[in-house]
Amino acid sequence: MTEIRDDAYAPERETTEGTIYTVTGGDWDTLVDAEHDDRIIINMGPQHPSTHGVLRLVLELKGETVEQARSVIGYLHTGIEKNCEYRTWTQGVTFVTRMDYLAPIFNETAYCLAVEKLLGVEAPRRATVARVLLMELNRIGSHLVALATGGMELGALTGMTSGFREREDVLHLLEFLTGLRMNHAFVRPGGLAQDFPEGWLEKVTDFIALMRKRLPDYDKLLTGQPIWRQRLEKVGYLPLDGCLALGATGPILRAAGLPWDQRKVEPYCGYEEYDFEVPTASEADCYARYRLRVAEMHESLKIVEQAAARMEPGPVMVSDRKIAWPAQLSVGSDGMGNTLEHVRKIMGQSMESLIHHFKLVTEGFAVPAGQVYVPVESPRGELGYHLVSDGGTRPLRVHVRDPSFVNLQTMPAMSEGGMIADVIAAVASIDPVMGGVDR
Amino acid sequence: MAAENAGSGGAGKVGDVQSSAEKSGADVAAQRAAGAQPPAGGEVEQAAAGGTPPEGGTRQAAPASRERAGMFGVQGSGDTSGFGGLRLPGYVPAPAERPFGGWFDEFADDVTDALAERGVPHGAVAQITVDRGEITLYVQREHLLEFCRTLRDDDALRFELCSSVSGVDYGEDVAQRLHVVYHLLSMTYRRRIRLEVTLDVDDAHVPSVVEVYPTADWHERETWDMFGVVFDGHPALTRILMPDDWDGHPQRKDYPLGGIPVEYKGAEIPPPDQRRSYT
Numbered sequence: 213m214t215e216i217r218d219d220a221y222a223p224e225r226e227t228t229e230g231t232i233y234t235v236t237g238g239d240w241d242t243l244v245d246a247e248h249d250d251r252i253i254i255n256m257g258p259q260h261p262s263t264h265g266v267l268r269l270v271l272e273l274k275g276e277t278v279e280q281a282r283s284v285i286g287y288l289h290t291g292i293e294k295n296c297e298y299r300t301w302t303q304g305v306t307f308v309t310r311m312d313y314l315a316p317i318f319n320e321t322a323y324c325l326a327v328e329k330l331l332g333v334e335a336p337r338r339a340t341v342a343r344v345l346l347m348e349l350n351r352i353g354s355h356l357v358a359l360a361t362g363g364m365e366l367g368a369l370t371g372m373t374s375g376f377r378e379r380e381d382v383l384h385l386l387e388f389l390t391g392l393r394m395n396h397a398f399v400r401p402g403g404l405a406q407d408f409p410e411g412w413l414e415k416v417t418d419f420i421a422l423m424r425k426r427l428p429d430y431d432k433l434l435t436g437q438p439i440w441r442q443r444l445e446k447v448g449y450l451p452l453d454g455c456l457a458l459g460a461t462g463p464i465l466r467a468a469g470l471p472w473d474q475r476k477v478e479p480y481c482g483y484e485e486y487d488f489e490v491p492t493a494s495e496a497d498c499y500a501r502y503r504l505r506v507a508e509m510h511e512s513l514k515i516v517e518q519a520a521a522r523m524e525p526g527p528v529m530v531s532d533r534k535i536a537w538p539a540q541l542s543v544g545s546d547g548m549g550n551t552l553e554h555v556r557k558i559m560g561q562s563m564e565s566l567i568h569h570f571k572l573v574t575e576g577f578a579v580p581a582g583q584v585y586v587p588v589e590s591p592r593g594e595l596g597y598h599l600v601s602d603g604g605t606r607p608l609r610v611h612v613r614d615p616s617f618v619n620l621q622t623m624p625a626m627s628e629g630g631m632i633a634d635v636i637a638a639v640a641s642i643d644p645v646m647g648g649v650d651r
Numbered sequence: 652m653a654a655e656n657a658g659s660g661g662a663g664k665v666g667d668v669q670s671s672a673e674k675s676g677a678d679v680a681a682q683r684a685a686g687a688q689p690p691a692g693g694e695v696e697q698a699a700a701g702g703t704p705p706e707g708g709t710r711q712a713a714p715a716s717r718e719r720a721g722m723f724g725v726q727g728s729g730d731t732s733g734f735g736g737l738r739l740p741g742y743v744p745a746p747a748e749r750p751f752g753g754w755f756d757e758f759a760d761d762v763t764d765a766l767a768e769r770g771v772p773h774g775a776v777a778q779i780t781v782d783r784g785e786i787t788l789y790v791q792r793e794h795l796l797e798f799c800r801t802l803r804d805d806d807a808l809r810f811e812l813c814s815s816v817s818g819v820d821y822g823e824d825v826a827q828r829l830h831v832v833y834h835l836l837s838m839t840y841r842r843r844i845r846l847e848v849t850l851d852v853d854d855a856h857v858p859s860v861v862e863v864y865p866t867a868d869w870h871e872r873e874t875w876d877m878f879g880v881v882f883d884g885h886p887a888l889t890r891i892l893m894p895d896d897w898d899g900h901p902q903r904k905d906y907p908l909g910g911i912p913v914e915y916k917g918a919e920i921p922p923p924d925q926r927r928s929y930t
Binding site for chain 2: 478608609621
């Protein structure tokens with residue numbers, strides 16, 4: 213390497229803030245040599261509509277062929293794992309739900325399952341069934357975004373408008389059920405923040421009927437369409453051994469022929485009670501991954517229907533008052549807050565209730581020391597939560613094994629040796645969500 | 652919660668804190684009841700396999716984590732509630748005793764056989780802990796790579812997938828505070844195990860497992876970035892989430908969270924890491 217510190221292309225000057233470099237570029241001819249003279253290196257991203265958020269791809273091209281591809285991440289790093297160490301176990305939910313922002317319910321549920329495993333408690337049945345219902349709705353929404361953005365990146369703009377139209381229905385339903393379109397913080401350690409509102413069953417039933425009508429449209433719009441197939445078939449190939457070596461899970465692994473789905477192989481939340489299939493393909497290309505996502509939406513719809521039928525009356529939070537927050541939320545004239553009866557009780561009648569409420573909300577509950585790892589099947593693969601407690605009211609460590617982070621490592625294996633246009637298809641088929649990758 | 656019970660006793664009852672700590676950690680109590688000794692800076696707990704003691708034989712396989720004192724984070728305030736005198740001992744993962752239960756016994760036998768076959772000393776596994784239905788093997792770092800290769804390739808083990816590699820920092824005044832944690836998955840047998848390597852912060856080196864599990868590449872880069880653990884033999888150990896020129900390793904416990912005080916309706920709210928903490 214030649215020393216290029218004081219050159220004309222990146223002059224430095226001292227300021228009170230430290231050394232400032234002004235990079236002007238145009239130093240290409242100082243870098244090329246005999247070996248590399250017919251190659252160009254381009255930066256795709258971090259702000260590029262085809263890279264799924266702030267993902268930067270560094271591509272070494274020979275003509276239109278990708279010789280080397282590397283991804284650069286970290287542009288959306290928000291330190292959520294570290295932040296969780298300074299909050300109570302309950303507050304952690306509001307942080308983890310913002311990681312993989314297209315699959316917030318999965319983050320919340322996996323985190324809460326891990327906390328519950330540490331505590332040694334189990335959420336009531338109604339809460340568990342409601343979690344399944346919400347997760348599968350969320351899976352449909354997430355896969356719709358994968359199709360929509362993937363379609364947009366490959367030029368199928370109708371795929372994008374249709375995908376986002378249907379996803380809007382999912383978000384409307386989630387907003388009705390949980391109060392928020394995204395970042396719900398609805399699943400809490402021990403159960404749910406509160407029960408579904410009146411009339412939820414009609415809304416869910418209407419949604420199922422609507423999606424039953426709309427989902428087959430994707431087959432008409434994309435599945436058999438010659439251009440769509442030509443862009444995806446035999447592109448982004450990653451066989452089973454490559455998937456295992458690189459740790460890819462979810463649709464990428466199942467497209468390579470292994471029917472590995474946490475819901476089937478290590479059931480959690482009572483998934484063993486539901487009747488659904490795990491779609492699998494063996495082509496291991498982008499087209500197979502696309503078809504699996506469409507098929508999984510149909511399966512998720514089946515699970516939503518079964519979960520709605522299984523919702524029996526009952527509590528949605530554990531009865532242990534040392535874990536469950538004392539008040540149900542309600543909407544008053546000044547916005548959402550504790551119910552009036554509860555406020556009346558703690559302010560007028562019971563000093564002990566006030567103390568208890570105060571301590572539980574400010575201090576939180578202590579979680580017995582130890583560590584657990586809880587994996588769930590998120591739309592993108594294995595979402596694992598490794599929680600470590602030292603017995604305090606805050607986590608010692610929250611580590612998230614995010615499927616987007618791991619799956620993104622397969623991008624070079626899928627893209628190198630192919631055309632630059634196929635890199636877009638490969639990244640779209642990985643479906644990385646940068647909020648989850650960078651955390 | 653435990654503090655409520657100890658509260659009325661006043662600061663003089665420090666000698667009784669053992670019991671209040673056990674109330675807060677039901678599993679610790681269970682392990683103590685099962686006869687597990689709380690190692691107090693003593694001998695290495697040997698794996699069920701027995702065999703030669705590991706190198707550096709006076710170390711614990713899994714040192715105690717941070718001790719906790721008082722409540723509300725108030726020191727020397729003349730607090731008479733007794734909470735200030737509370738002392739909670741650090742958590743020590745207790746070594747499991749045979750039978751482990753479930754598939755753990757069969758698995759431990761298979762590991763012993765496979766290690767013997769490949770000439771890895773028994774001391775490679777310093778301690779086995781079974782807690783909440785999950786098995787943790789504390790592995791000596793010298794043997795980690797060969798151990799992982801055995802776990803992946805042996806017919807009876809077949810841990811094909813490395814789910815996750817991450818670090819845990821147990822706190823500044825803890826011996827061997829940095830732990831590197833590996834979560835392995837056997838898809839053939841549908842088993843999950845956890846490997847843990849404990850490290851001194853001044854000698855935070857551990858062999859890279861990328862040549863056995865290529866997926867560990869980014870995980871190890873993240874662990875280096877966040878905890879400053881050097882993975883020897885990693886193909887390109889560079890920062891991954893933080894900028895290349897960043898100073899320090901953000902997820903260490905001595906690295907501040909950062910943040911600024913915020914004024915809200917006349918009151919100043921300190922940043923999260925400077926608010927009073929309760930335990």
